Amino acid sequence: DVKVTQSSRYLVKRTGEKVFLECVQDMDHENMFWYRQDPGLGLRLIYFSYDVKMKEKGDIPEGYSVSREKKERFSLILESASTNQTSMYLCASIDPGTSVDGELFFGEGSRLTVL
Amino acid sequence: AQTVTQSQPEMSVQEAETVTLSCTYDTSESNYYLFWYKQPPSRQMILVIRQEAYKQQNATENRFSVNFQKAAKSFSLKISDSQLGDTAMYFCAFMKHAYRNRDDKIIFGKGTRLHILP
Numbered sequence: 001d002v003k004v005t006q007s008s009r010y011l012v013k014r015t016g017e018k019v020f021l022e023c024v025q026d027m028d029h030e031n032m033f034w035y036r037q038d039p040g041l042g043l044r045l046i047y048f049s050y051d052v053k054m055k056e057k058g059d060i061p062e063g064y065s066v067s068r069e070k071k072e073r074f075s076l077i078l079e080s081a082s083t084n085q086t087s088m089y090l091c092a093s094i095d096p097g098t099s100v101d102g103e104l105f106f107g108e109g110s111r112l113t114v115l
Numbered sequence: 116a117q118t119v120t121q122s123q124p125e126m127s128v129q130e131a132e133t134v135t136l137s138c139t140y141d142t143s144e145s146n147y148y149l150f151w152y153k154q155p156p157s158r159q160m161i162l163v164i165r166q167e168a169y170k171q172q173n174a175t176e177n178r179f180s181v182n183f184q185k186a187a188k189s190f191s192l193k194i195s196d197s198q199l200g201d202t203a204m205y206f207c208a209f210m211k212h213a214y215r216n217r218d219d220k221i222i223f224g225k226g227t228r229l230h231i232l233p
Contacts, residue, residue: 004159040124042206042225090160102148102210102221106160 003027006091006107013114019078021110023091029105030095032074033058034066037088037109046089049074081114088112117142119209121224128197129232135182136192136227138207144168149183149190150208150221153201160206166190194229202231 007022025032033048045058047066055066063085067075074093078085091107118141128134140149147168154160166174166183173181178198182191194201207224 040225042121043223045220092160102150103162103165104152104160104221108157108159 004091004093004105004107006089006110008110009108011110011112013081013112015082015114017081017114019081019112019114021076021078021089021091021112023074023076023107024072025074025091025093025105026072027093027095027105028071029093030071031093032068033092033094033104034064034074034076035090035092036060037090043090046076078112081112083114086112086114117144117209117211117222119207119222119224121205121207121227123227124225125228125230127230127232130197130199132197133193133195134197134229136194136205136207136229138190138192138224140188140190140207140209142188142209142211144211148210149181150210151179151181151190151192152206152208152223154204154206154226155200156202163205164192197231199231199233202229204228 004025013019031050034046035043036046037043044060046064047058049055049068052071065077089110092104094104120139122137149166151163152160153163164174164176164179166181173183178195180193204226206226209222
């Protein structure tokens with residue numbers, strides 16, 4: 001089974017802190033995604049990556065950056081956390097070569113609270 | 116641009132009842148995929164069922180089935196004999212064709228929170 005692991009389930013940070021959210025997948029998937037999930041807004045795509053060191057902006061990239069130094073790892077970075085970034089963050093992966101039917105594999109989520 | 120609309124933010128049903136979650140979408144594509152994902156409380160999101168638009172037959176996975184109405188752009192999920200473990204957030208999702216391009220996106224609705232009551 002594909003496993004997508006997010007390093008932190010719950011984080012509490014202060015305004016202005018730098019925050020790293022880590023995501024690792026173990027199935028050699030090429031594409032990885034970071035979503036933000038908020039009540040009433042559903043899932044919104046922040047960034048995605050289709051290859052090592054490659055990244056593309058999603059629908060709401062402002063205030064975020066990402067890093068993909070290794071194929072299995074995709075990190076979301078909040079350079080200076082703000083209270084409006086309090087949210088649930090979901091990492092997902094997919095392999096275009098084998099997942100033509102579009103099934104995304106998700107991590108358990110990281111719930112971030114910024115005080 | 117494609118959109119996905121889930122008109123029921125929250126629903127509650129008694130255990131063992133049948134429940135239907137609604138989803139409508141908008142697209143000009145002729146071939147595409149539709150999905151229902153389930154997110155149980157504090158657990159990861161998983162795929163429940165998928166439907167390819169060119170297939171007329173509605174997809175079924177055990178107690179889960181869909182009613183796909185292509186002309187009406189409707190894709191509802193029916194859960195039969197509902198169980199307590201079906202309590203979750205359910206997301207309808209759309210993908211415009213087989214996932215093969217690096218910039219393909221999967222578009223999600225806003226979700227329906229389903230409570231199965233004992």
